[in-house]
Amino acid sequence: MLDKILFLLCLASALADERCMPDTPHGFQVRLSIKTALGDEAYVWNENEMFLFRASLAFAMRNHMNGQQFEVSNIIVCNETMRVSFWFIVTSPLDTSQLIDQENVEAAIRQSRNRINSAFLLTDKTLEFVDILPTLATLYTHPTPPWLIVFGVVMGAVSAGIIIMLVSSVVQKKRKTNRKPQDEDDDEETRVKTVENGDAHDGIHNMSFSEDERFTKM
Amino acid sequence: MKLSLSNPGLDDRILSHQQLDKLEEDEAGDRPKWDNKAQYMLSCVGFCVGLGNVWRFPYLCQSHGGGAFMIPFLILLVLEGIPLLHLEFAIGQRLRAGSMGVWSAIHPYLAGIGIASMCISLTVSLYYNTIIAWIMWYFFNSFQDPLPWSQCPMDASLTGFVSECERSSPVDYFWYRKTLNTTPAIEEDGGLQWWILLCHICAWSVLYICTIRGIETTGKAVYVTSTLPYVVLTIFLIRGLTLKGSLSGIKFLFTPDLTELAKPTTWLDAGAQVFYSFSLAFGGLISFSSYNSVHNNCEQDAVIISIINGLTAVYAATVIYTIIGFRATERFDNCLSGNILALLNAFDMAEGSITDNNYNQVVQHLNETHPEVIQGIDLKTCDLTTFLSEGVEGTGLAFIVFTEAITKMPLSPLWSVLFFIMLFCLGLSSMFGNIEGVLVPVQDLKVFPKTLPKEAITGVICALCCLVGLIFVLGSGNYWLSLFDTYGASIALLVVAFCEMISVVYIYGIDRFNNDIKFMIGHRPNFFWQASWRVISPLIMFFILVFYLVTKVSEKLLYKAWDPESEKFPTLEEKLYPDWIYVIIFILAGIPSLAIPFLAIWKCLQKKRRNKTNLEKQTLSAFVRCWTNSFHQNSFIAPKS
Numbered sequence: 001m002l003d004k005i006l007f008l009l010c011l012a013s014a015l016a017d018e019r020c021m022p023d024t025p026h027g028f029q030v031r032l033s034i035k036t037a038l039g040d041e042a043y044v045w046n047e048n049e050m051f052l053f054r055a056s057l058a059f060a061m062r063n064h065m066n067g068q069q070f071e072v073s074n075i076i077v078c079n080e081t082m083r084v085s086f087w088f089i090v091t092s093p094l095d096t097s098q099l100i101d102q103e104n105v106e107a108a109i110r111q112s113r114n115r116i117n118s119a120f121l122l123t124d125k126t127l128e129f130v131d132i133l134p135t136l137a138t139l140y141t142h143p144t145p146p147w148l149i150v151f152g153v154v155m156g157a158v159s160a161g162i163i164i165m166l167v168s169s170v171v172q173k174k175r176k177t178n179r180k181p182q183d184e185d186d187d188e189e190t191r192v193k194t195v196e197n198g199d200a201h202d203g204i205h206n207m208s209f210s211e212d213e214r215f216t217k218m
Numbered sequence: 219m220k221l222s223l224s225n226p227g228l229d230d231r232i233l234s235h236q237q238l239d240k241l242e243e244d245e246a247g248d249r250p251k252w253d254n255k256a257q258y259m260l261s262c263v264g265f266c267v268g269l270g271n272v273w274r275f276p277y278l279c280q281s282h283g284g285g286a287f288m289i290p291f292l293i294l295l296v297l298e299g300i301p302l303l304h305l306e307f308a309i310g311q312r313l314r315a316g317s318m319g320v321w322s323a324i325h326p327y328l329a330g331i332g333i334a335s336m337c338i339s340l341t342v343s344l345y346y347n348t349i350i351a352w353i354m355w356y357f358f359n360s361f362q363d364p365l366p367w368s369q370c371p372m373d374a375s376l377t378g379f380v381s382e383c384e385r386s387s388p389v390d391y392f393w394y395r396k397t398l399n400t401t402p403a404i405e406e407d408g409g410l411q412w413w414i415l416l417c418h419i420c421a422w423s424v425l426y427i428c429t430i431r432g433i434e435t436t437g438k439a440v441y442v443t444s445t446l447p448y449v450v451l452t453i454f455l456i457r458g459l460t461l462k463g464s465l466s467g468i469k470f471l472f473t474p475d476l477t478e479l480a481k482p483t484t485w486l487d488a489g490a491q492v493f494y495s496f497s498l499a500f501g502g503l504i505s506f507s508s509y510n511s512v513h514n515n516c517e518q519d520a521v522i523i524s525i526i527n528g529l530t531a532v533y534a535a536t537v538i539y540t541i542i543g544f545r546a547t548e549r550f551d552n553c554l555s556g557n558i559l560a561l562l563n564a565f566d567m568a569e570g571s572i573t574d575n576n577y578n579q580v581v582q583h584l585n586e587t588h589p590e591v592i593q594g595i596d597l598k599t600c601d602l603t604t605f606l607s608e609g610v611e612g613t614g615l616a617f618i619v620f621t622e623a624i625t626k627m628p629l630s631p632l633w634s635v636l637f638f639i640m641l642f643c644l645g646l647s648s649m650f651g652n653i654e655g656v657l658v659p660v661q662d663l664k665v666f667p668k669t670l671p672k673e674a675i676t677g678v679i680c681a682l683c684c685l686v687g688l689i690f691v692l693g694s695g696n697y698w699l700s701l702f703d704t705y706g707a708s709i710a711l712l713v714v715a716f717c718e719m720i721s722v723v724y725i726y727g728i729d730r731f732n733n734d735i736k737f738m739i740g741h742r743p744n745f746f747w748q749a750s751w752r753v754i755s756p757l758i759m760f761f762i763l764v765f766y767l768v769t770k771v772s773e774k775l776l777y778k779a780w781d782p783e784s785e786k787f788p789t790l791e792e793k794l795y796p797d798w799i800y801v802i803i804f805i806l807a808g809i810p811s812l813a814i815p816f817l818a819i820w821k822c823l824q825k826k827r828r829n830k831t832n833l834e835k836q837t838l839s840a841f842v843r844c845w846t847n848s849f850h851q852n853s854f855i856a857p858k859s
Contacts, residue, residue: 003568033559035569081566136372136379147358151416154358158423165430169673 003082019099020078020089026099027089028106029130034084037126045084049120050077054088056116057109061090061100064108069093106132223725231323232313235737238512249314250433252509257437259519261506264444264647265497266527269349269616272644275495276535277611278487280471283478288532290479290488295528298758299492301750302715303503304520304743309722310504311516312734316658317501320508324726326825330817331721332659334714334810335501339655341706341806342500343683345699346652347425348690349613350645351417353638355397356617358417360634367392368625386788389622394780397617401693402781404701405796408693415691422684425646429653429680430673433509436650443647448530450640451537454633458540461627463550467543468536470606482765489762494707495527499714502651505658515739517747538615545623546605553600560595613696616641653679697777701795705803709770710810712763717814719756728752775799
């Protein structure tokens with residue numbers, strides 16, 4: 001019910017200015033997706049919201065074209081639908097019969113896009129100016145790629161580990177070889193002893209000290 | 219019907235039971251040992267549970283009738299996987315040698331099986347570590363928010379996104395361009411990609427430090443690499459189940475389609491999956507079990523590890539499909555809301571007048587009233603089942619589908635880091651087994667002098683593999699990798715496994731084998747083992763081998779290429795391999811398989827030649843003795859006896 005009244009009111013106001021119509025070469029179409037953006041906290045689109053829109057657009061025009069005092073009355077809106085979409089045109093504050101051309105309007109909107117969006121708690125996607133492409137968000141480029149930092153950390157840890165392992169095995173081996181000459185010296189001494197016990201008989205075993213059994217066990 | 223080929227001299231080549239017991243008592247011998255049973259089990263589980271469980275099994279499951287695929291999988295697990303596993307464990311534990319030593323001990327002519335196992339392990343090690351390098355690249359890139367594969371980068375003029383990325387998707391672009399920098403065809407090599415080269419060197423360094431002292435170091439490493447994947451899978455399961463659409467993914471995965479059981483390809487794929495998933499015929503499992511004590515219960519181990527492997531596959535499939543279900547639902551919702559928005563805009567209807575529920579009715583109604591407008595809008599068809607069945611396997615699953623799903627989850631860098639750590643651990647623990655399968659035969663072949671320490675041998679092998687693996691770091695590396703994967707490890711493994719079974723059962727002798735097992739674990743293997751070793755498993759292996767050969771030989775040699783110039787971009791374009799690839803395929807698949815008969819013939823000829831020269835030597839020495847005797851008799855010098 002409320003929607004129908006809204007519609008008729010808008011129609012009435014739009015009929016006031018025939019220059020504002022769909023596909024006008026001097027204006028743009030606007031589409032709002034309030035429910036998509038805000039869900040449960042969506043506000044109802046009514047005359048007051050439309051007033052805010054016209055005011056923010058006037059603000060954008062003032063910002064862009066320094067000096068010209070745009071008023072709310074300079075923003076003419078028409079063809080409002082239930083989608084919440086409408087067309088608008090901008091008249092010059094000095095001469096209401098003159099329309100501001102599309103390039104200026106587009107430039108003004110681009111400049112103050114963020115401010116207009118935040119007035120309505122919407123984003124570039126949900127407050128859509130048809131045919132005005134939003135500026136693309138660039139990926140933040142880091143001075144040093146983060147992957148190189150992580151790679152450096154991992155590679156450093158692994159290299160340190162390898163060096164430690166290799167050094168420790170070399171140290172272990174050195175310790176073993178140091179012990180071995182000691183053992184070899186002991187062996188030599190025992191051998192010398194057996195030879196001394198054997199006296200001058202070369203090649204004759206001293207049976208009491210030998211280990212291999214030349215005779216079978218009884 | 220106990221067929222057994224004569225095998226004289228077997229007793230001379232192997233230790234007898236008494237000698238084994240004595241070895242055990244004295245704790246003599248220079249063979250390394252596991253610190254405890256847990257290390258051994260974790261190493262075997264780590265070797266068996268690999269990337270295939272995560273990215274091959276879920277795809278097979280989903281494409282062959284979901285829950286119904288479990289039936290051939292479980293049947294073949296019991297009839298094919300467990301017997302082969304028990305066989306490898308038992309023969310390794312009994313003969314206490316790596317794959318070269320075991321087969322040479324059974325019969326000198328069988329040395330070819332050891333050589334084949336070594337070649338296969340070497341081939342797989344080469345390309346498997348490159349996959350780990352890719353995983354590390356993604357892991358390194360996960361430490362930033364937003365993730366680099368979540369958005370397209372801007373083109374040079376900063377007016378729009380890069381065209382290749384726009385036409386495909388940010389995840390595709392990051393994988394094919396930023397990671398691989400892939401060339402359109404395998405002939406163009408594209409040069410070394412320096413960022414992947416760094417990751418490649420890093421992967422081999424990590425592997426080197428973990429295997430530097432053999433099982434002394436890998437035994438410690440597996441405590442982390444074998445257990446961490448399960449922790450991460452559980453975390454992902456919990457996270458996945460709280461996401462919207464996860465249950466539809468699980469439902470889709472397990473919904474049985476019993477008509478698939480009638481197709482032979484289902485059984486063939488199940489058999490192949492069981493076989494490859496167990497990492498049999500690589501020689502690594504034989505090595506691992508040879509470090510056990512003689513009386514270790516290998517029968518129990520085989521059953522436990524098989525069950526763990528099977529359950530892990532099912533568990534991983536569940537987790538993967540919760541995330542895939544989430545992604546598919548997300549895509550479906552986006553598709554639907556895109557269509558609804560288009561309709562609202564075209565007809566200037568109020569928001570909320572078209573919802574998911576009345577969408578179809580509204581479209582139908584509008585089609586009747588304003589058909590030309592509907593045509594002009596070009597609505598997309600949104601079907602959840604289509605999105606779910608975009609079944610991807612292999613690197614596509616991990617690096618494209620899953621990474622896309624992760625970007626849609628809150629706290630994406632955390633999930634990305636966890637996911638790639640899990641893949642890294644899965645891959646690394648499999649690499650331990652692969653490297654073991656290369657190192658031990660190399661040591662047995664005595665290629666390096668004995669004075670060279672183990673660290674140096676491992677270092678040389680890793681460095682050589684790293685160098686040869688540079689082929690996968692080229693622009694065309696991805697194509698080379700899938701070539702190696704398809705032909706290097708498939709047919710040869712089946713041949714080797716078949717020969718292993720025949721050798722143990724018929725050349726070593728099933729009676730001797732039964733006695734060995736009775737000596738080791740206390741009781742003879744029961745009827746199930748006898749039947750499967752002697753008849754069932756060799757038959758299954760034979761069938762799979764024949765089917766595989768037939769399908770591989772009859773199909774055209776195609777590969778899928780990422781070609782931005784192609785018409786069907788971003789779909790991968792199928793291209794024919796160039797002619798010289800046939801030589802490479804023959805080297806990869808043919809040489810290990812042919813090594814077995816070739817070496818048998820060569821050893822046979824060698825033996826014949828040795829016999830001939832021995833005979834000649836004997837006659838010559840007899841003649842000389844005769845002559846010297848007669849000479850001494852005539853010259854009074856006491857003969858030396």
